[in-house]
Amino acid sequence: MKICILLPGKIKPKALAAAQDEYIRRLKTFGVEVAEYKDEKVSSHSPEQTKQAEADRIFKLLKQGDFLVACDERGKTIQTLEMAELLKAGRQGNHPMAGKRRMVVVVGGALGLAESVRQKADAVWSLSSLVMAGGIARVVLLEGLYRAFTVVENHPYHNE
Known part of the structure; x- marks a missing residue:
């Protein structure tokens, strides 16, 4: 099974780019693809219009037969071993x-x-109970996926 991570626009703050790039490099060894979709300027429309414009871009990138995971603060807090089990199930x-x-x-x-993305999602994950800047969320997600892959591969990166 292929895994694709969709991220909005460019990482902000730019100081996080090196960490993001490191985990993207590591994830490529597991065949993970990372793509960015164009994000909307917050001030250009109402909040709902802004989110729906981004949702429309996300939906265009989805294919029939995709298992969609939405990262959202209102989702279920995902733990490393749960993520690893899902990756195993995919394989x-x-x-x-x-x-x-x-x-x-x-x-x-x-x-x-x-909300249309949340409703279409097969799973909704919360990366933290904290609201975090987009760049932080990206790095947390990428590191979490990398760690879950190392659990699946019995790599010592994840120490229990």
């Missing part, structure tokens, strides 16, 4: 990944994700 074609070709994990823009 083996087991529930809930049976019949899915790709897992797509999406992070919202500055205002978060539109």
Whole structure:
């Protein structure tokens, strides 16, 4: 199963770019693709219009048979071992990944994700109970996925 991570625009603050790039490099060894979609300027529309414009871009990047994971502060807090189990299920074609070709994990823009994305999602993950800047959320997600992959691969990166 392929895994694609969709991120809004360019990372901010730029000081986090090196950390993001490091985890993207590490994740490529597991076949993970990272793509950016164009985010909207917050002041150009109402908050709902802004989120829906981003949702429309996200939906255009999805394919039939995708397992969509939305990262949202109102989602279920995901733990490393749960994430690793989902990755294993994807590799083996087991529930809930049976019949899915790709897992797509999406992070919202500055205002978060539109409700339409949350509703379409197969899973909604909270990366933290804290609201965090988009750049921080990106790095947390990338590191979390990398750590989950190392659990699946029995790599010593994750010490329990």
